Amino acid sequence: MNYPVWDVAFGAGLLIAIVAITHVFVSHFAVGGGLFLVLTEQKARRANDAALLAWLKAHTKFFVLVTVVFGAISGVGIWFTIGLISPTATSNLIHTYVWGWAIEWVFFFIEITAALLYLYGWDKLDACLHQWYGWIYFIAAYLSLVIINGIITFMLTSGAWTKNHQFWSGFFNPTYFPSLAFRTAISLALAGIYALITASVQKDAALKARIVRWSALWTVPALAVLPLLGRWYIHKIPADVWASARGPMPTGTEYAMLAVVLLIVAFVLALLTLVRPARMHLAFSLLVALMAFGAMGSFEFVREAIRKPFVISNYLYANSFYSTQIPGDGGFSVDEVNAAGVLPSAKWVNERDLTATNQVAVGHEIFRVECESCHTVNAYRGLRHYIELRQWDQNKINAMLGGLAFMHNNVMPPFAGTDAERGALAAYLNSIEPVSAEAAAAATDGETVFDQNCSMCHRVNASDSLFKNLATDPAAAADSLKDLTTLFPLMPDLKLTDRQRAALVEWINKQRSAKEFSSTAQGGN
């Protein structure tokens, strides 16, 4: 709306995910690895362990090549990417937290300098001074995590900020401390995991065994404590935020499960390194790293998934619409756009008038400004696939667009705009996957009717409003489904055929009478 939209064919969200996940996997190593370097140096010097020192020197080189080069550039990369994909959110964050970022920059500057001096200082500095550089590096790196953690968690749980707009209110938000503890543990675990990689190529078996055991001291306890910290983290997330991870599209729950499974695998593998530490192979260390990478990526996906439909919680939707009208929002809140319409409000649309002949073109532009920050046509979260799967014709799409905010446990922002504009968007979506009215009405078995028309909001569950409230008498039930908006005004105005309604009611009654049907049954789709 306010900014042009970068049309990334394979999905803007996917691009951010790739940049962000690769970055965090390295940046957390940059924090924990710093402590690892100094403590390992201290240990080696105390024990007069020349071989360990020699390895640590090589490991420092590896550390710098990974963190100072890739870590630093990918960090800038996140910033580049969010500016390209979510400029409104970025602008809001920058104006709110520029001093946070400026402080982080001071730490970052110290961090990079200290890392290079620590690397080059191996041949040049006395032991004491060298370790000082290591400590400075680690403290600066950790402090940069302390700062950025405030901004990341603010986006998930903005706390009192939405009311008072105070820097520290948003910064020390409800998930600040659990997230900091969680990320600290990840950093320590990764320090040990990365060390396995350079240890694995050591020829000196005794040395390798020493390093592997030492790494396990970092990895095993840190991985073991992560589930506890994760519980604390989840506990601090408001119920309504976490709720979107459950229900008919439990992306958050699925990724959380994946994170736990991969975490357990990584933990077991980390323990296994202790069985024959002297013979640990490079491939094995890479496998541990891969599992940790998967766990970490899944964790970040959970965070992103439960944040939906917001990019900044209770403030800005993922598609850059403000969730409530606030002074200075430029007319880009949902309510304002509902009243004024997308075409007069948006800055970056070419078609300004909706006519009988340009519906599809206008719909395409609305798709771009309202949907494309998360969806594509054919690729990542591709709508063509969804429409084909559910056999929605244009009318059905139009009706469903009216209920977006309720679909999938509120993971989507509502459609904003006039009814005519919604019709145009439906026309466009129908043009990418034309489904005729006949095809949309073709399904006649109850389960398919449910899947295609109801499962986006309703679960097969005794406590679900549909299963709880629908009349048991087949005729009365079928009759009540004729006009959904009289059942509940915010429901999409779907029109099912008589046959479909009868089949749906029959199927619902069958579910309800099933013995195992209870409030814990899993959802449809």
Next chain:
Amino acid sequence: MMQTNLIPSLDPNPLPAPYWLFKLLLIVTFFLHIIAMNFMLGGGVLALVAKWRAKNPASGNRMFFDLARKLPSLLPATITLGIAPLLFVQVLYGQFFYTSSILMAWPWFLVLVMLTVAYYGFYYVSFRAGEKPGKAGGVMLCSVVLVTLIGFFFSNNITLSQTPSRWAAKYFANPSGWNLNLSEPTLFPRYLHFFTAAIAVGGIFVVFMALANWKRDKEYAGQLLQFGGKTFMYATMAQFVVGVIFLVSLPRDLRMLFMGDNPLATTLLLVGITGAMAAIFLMSGALRTGNIRVAAVYVPAILAVVILCMSVMRDILRDAYLRPYFRPEQFAVTTQWAVLPLFLALFVGGVILWLVMMRRYGLLGGKKGNEPPKAQMASTD
């Protein structure tokens, strides 16, 4: 047309400090960034020149690797010092900067990829120091070409951010982010102006290396002085031509700002030109008499003033470009007193800590260890 309607609105959050403070930080950090960038890019180009144009291959290779060893530190210095102006430009000019970035999103995104590859290339070359050059020259060339291209993309983005009248046609023809700003008449002169400056300032970096070697290896230091000094002189002379072309390429009303219409801009231009001429004159004398002090202290001091003048002129030009769309008064300001003093304190503390770290290491005039350093940070010693 509805071009002015395209300018994105500000977001609802006020500026968290007065406009002038962000402006000051923007100019100062840009000035530091551009010096580091010049050392890095100029140093990279001159390393290649030294290797391929040296009459004596041995000394050419030595210069090549001496310069190459500095690049893995100069590149992060450039990036790190570049983050701050990138932050402050978003604070003040986000409406323009995000938009132009989105219009050329893919080239802008590819900057990151190219930077990563160039960076690893620099490391590869520096790790081969002391060995046979092998592929080092080719790798260095690739890295230098990549960072040169990155600079070109930056010039595209900055010029595009300043010319909103070009936005609509580009975006509606191609929303997938594959635009550049090649039709902009000031693009190539502007880019060439920056590139030439990088060569000249890179020459000064070589002169600093001469100073660092002055007591240890006089003959080699003399070669470095001649190479760096001459490069500086010729590039700065060329800059008079390039600079005039850039000035002429500007729209007339903007050009006239520097030729009388805006007293500050005109004064800065005159100071810049005078300073550059004085620097050439001094450098020429220093090369004749072999006076390292003049070459490595006085000339750089004058040059720093010139670069600062140019940085301010650049800012005046941006504001002139954006005059129809942007007014400092547009911002509401609510200074975040709860955090600004913390930043200022940490900033001062950070600078002090950084200086202590550098000096304790033996850089920036600090006491050196027993043996000459094998590798150094970006330094002026």
